[in-house]
Amino acid sequence: MSSDWELLFLSFGPLVWGAVSGTVLLSLASFAIGLVLALGVALLRLSKNRLLSGIARFYISVIRGTPLLVQLFVIFYGMPSIGLVIDPWPSAIIAFSLNVGGYAAEVIRAAILSVPKGQWEAGYTIGMSHGTTLRRLILPQAARVSVPPLSNTFISLVKDSSLASLILVTELFRVAEEIASFSTKFMLVYLEAALIYWVICIVLAGGQGMLEKKLDRYVAT
Amino acid sequence: MSQRDRSPNGGDPLAPVARPDDSVLLAARGIRKSFGDNEVLSSIDLEVRRGEVVVLIGPSGSGKTTVLRSLNGLETPDAGTIDFAGGPALDFARPISKAQRFALRDRSAMVFQQHNLFPHMTVIENVIEGPVRVQRVPKARAIAEASALLDRVGLAEKRDAYPFELSGGQQQRVGIVRALALKPDLLLFDEPTSSLDPELVGEVLSVIKELADEGWTMVVVTHELSFARQAADEVLFMDGGVVVERGAPEQIFTKPKHERTRRFLDRILRPLD
Ligand SMILES: Nc1ncnc2c1ncn2[C@@H]1O[C@H](COP(=O)(O)OP(=O)(O)OP(=O)(O)O)[C@@H](O)[C@H]1O
Ligand SMILES: [Mg+2]
Numbered sequence: 240m241s242s243d244w245e246l247l248f249l250s251f252g253p254l255v256w257g258a259v260s261g262t263v264l265l266s267l268a269s270f271a272i273g274l275v276l277a278l279g280v281a282l283l284r285l286s287k288n289r290l291l292s293g294i295a296r297f298y299i300s301v302i303r304g305t306p307l308l309v310q311l312f313v314i315f316y317g318m319p320s321i322g323l324v325i326d327p328w329p330s331a332i333i334a335f336s337l338n339v340g341g342y343a344a345e346v347i348r349a350a351i352l353s354v355p356k357g358q359w360e361a362g363y364t365i366g367m368s369h370g371t372t373l374r375r376l377i378l379p380q381a382a383r384v385s386v387p388p389l390s391n392t393f394i395s396l397v398k399d400s401s402l403a404s405l406i407l408v409t410e411l412f413r414v415a416e417e418i419a420s421f422s423t424k425f426m427l428v429y430l431e432a433a434l435i436y437w438v439i440c441i442v443l444a445g446g447q448g449m450l451e452k453k454l455d456r457y458v459a460t
Numbered sequence: 461m462s463q464r465d466r467s468p469n470g471g472d473p474l475a476p477v478a479r480p481d482d483s484v485l486l487a488a489r490g491i492r493k494s495f496g497d498n499e500v501l502s503s504i505d506l507e508v509r510r511g512e513v514v515v516l517i518g519p520s521g522s523g524k525t526t527v528l529r530s531l532n533g534l535e536t537p538d539a540g541t542i543d544f545a546g547g548p549a550l551d552f553a554r555p556i557s558k559a560q561r562f563a564l565r566d567r568s569a570m571v572f573q574q575h576n577l578f579p580h581m582t583v584i585e586n587v588i589e590g591p592v593r594v595q596r597v598p599k600a601r602a603i604a605e606a607s608a609l610l611d612r613v614g615l616a617e618k619r620d621a622y623p624f625e626l627s628g629g630q631q632q633r634v635g636i637v638r639a640l641a642l643k644p645d646l647l648l649f650d651e652p653t654s655s656l657d658p659e660l661v662g663e664v665l666s667v668i669k670e671l672a673d674e675g676w677t678m679v680v681v682t683h684e685l686s687f688a689r690q691a692a693d694e695v696l697f698m699d700g701g702v703v704v705e706r707g708a709p710e711q712i713f714t715k716p717k718h719e720r721t722r723r724f725l726d727r728i729l730r731p732l733d
Contacts, residue, residue, distance in 0.1 A: 365590030
């Protein structure tokens with residue numbers, strides 16, 4: 240029993256370090272890149288040009304219609320067979336960014352469409368171009384609408400990032416696996432890892448709540 | 461009223477940039493517009509002189525909003541011409557360019573039925589957005605001018621409030637100031653009071669009346685006949701996409717020539733009969 244406590248205590252540091260330097264970093268980087276991508280895809284999807292919106296639609300369909308694990312393996316294990324070897328970290332970031340790009344694109348598209356048409360017209364009547372209206376008026380309002388669904392996307396991403404352990408990225412779960420197989424205390428170490436994921440997600444959900452409270456007053460009705 | 465923010469020549473911030481001189485500001489001819497098979501405007505003619513107040517009345521669906529939107533370049537007519545003194549002169553027989561559309565929009569500003577204020581910006585930010593972002597007016601000057609305007613419509617203390625913190629009448633007054641801040645030659649009002657609670661209608665109409673007295677040129681769609689009677693130089697009655705009758709308010713309201721005008725006015729004045 241005392242060795243259980245000892246293991247808990249000794250593994251806590253490495254696990255938290257895995258969470259910070261792996262899980263959190265990977266999630267933040269992928270989410271940031273994925274959001275930029277998603278904005279671009281959402282705008283293409285809304286474009287009147289059939290070809291452009293078709294490309295966006297296709298991309299979203301592929302991302303949402305295939306497992307994230309498969310996407311990850313295609314990039315890390317598949318690409319080398321066509322001569323493209325990508326390291327674990329870049330592979331993970333590419334796969335997760337592409338994934339966020341697909342899911343968040345639909346969120347952003349819906350948020351843009353939720354801004355009343357009168358806001359576009361108010362922009363036009365004060366002389367703004369389509370682009371300026373989008374940037375100054377529509378996107379800031381769409382951003383407020385997308386906070387709850389995008390927070391969910393981010394929380395999912397944090398949990399899904401554990402898949403990166405399967406392509407050798409050192410993050411929270413990979414550290415847990417190593418400690419578990421070394422100590423053979425699987426239950427203990429995996430529960431400890433689960434607890435850390437849980438705490439991260441609770442903190443994120445709390446942040447989401449605060450952000451929503453702050454923003455939801457400034458949305459056009 | 462504070463002197464602080466008045467322009468250096470002591471001019472009233474509510475006064476229009478160009479003095480009314482009775483010359484023709486806007487001439488629209490033969491404006492036609494269909495949505496699919498539905499012909500909404502079938503040859504509308506409209507002439508507005510500088511300083512003139514033109515009021516459009518007519519039943520729901522008669523095309524009043526579409527006329528205003530066409531003048532502001534929010535809608536593209538299928539045919540007809542719109543000429544502003546000093547440009548642009550547009551003939552919708554041919555497709556118009558982006559530059560032409562911007563030139564058209566530049567001449568007028570619209571006040572919407574649903575104020576359409578920007579909910580994520582404060583009152584002052586709403587007002588300076590056009591001048592600063594579009595007209596490249598230095599921010600300090602835009603703020604000074606916007607403050608003077610807000611002061612004149614009794615909203616000086618609300619400059620840092622958000623739209624959701626204002627009453628409907630205050631919101632609509634900000635909407636008017638936002639249009640004024642662009643210093644357009646022509647103001648377009650689309651039923652500016654019809655979404656307001658009855659007790660708030662007066663405060664908005666009195667601002668518009670004051671603008672009319674200051675010499676602003678405007679086209680106003682409204683069902684407020686007492687306002688039209690006091691402020692309008694000309695009243696146009698529209699029905700089914702045509703101007704059925706036009707004339708001085710006294711003539712239209714007391715001796716309408718057309719049966720359709722008479723019936724419409726009857727319905728507004730005596731809705732229960
Ligand atoms: N974007 C659009 N697409 C299709 N039909 C439209 C569109 N805009 C207006 N219409 C139609 O055009 C007709 C005239 O509309 P408009 O809004 O100009 O009338 P209105 O005189 O302003 O009416 P109201 O008093 O109800 O505001 C209506 O039948 C309306 O349904
Ligand atoms: Mg209308």
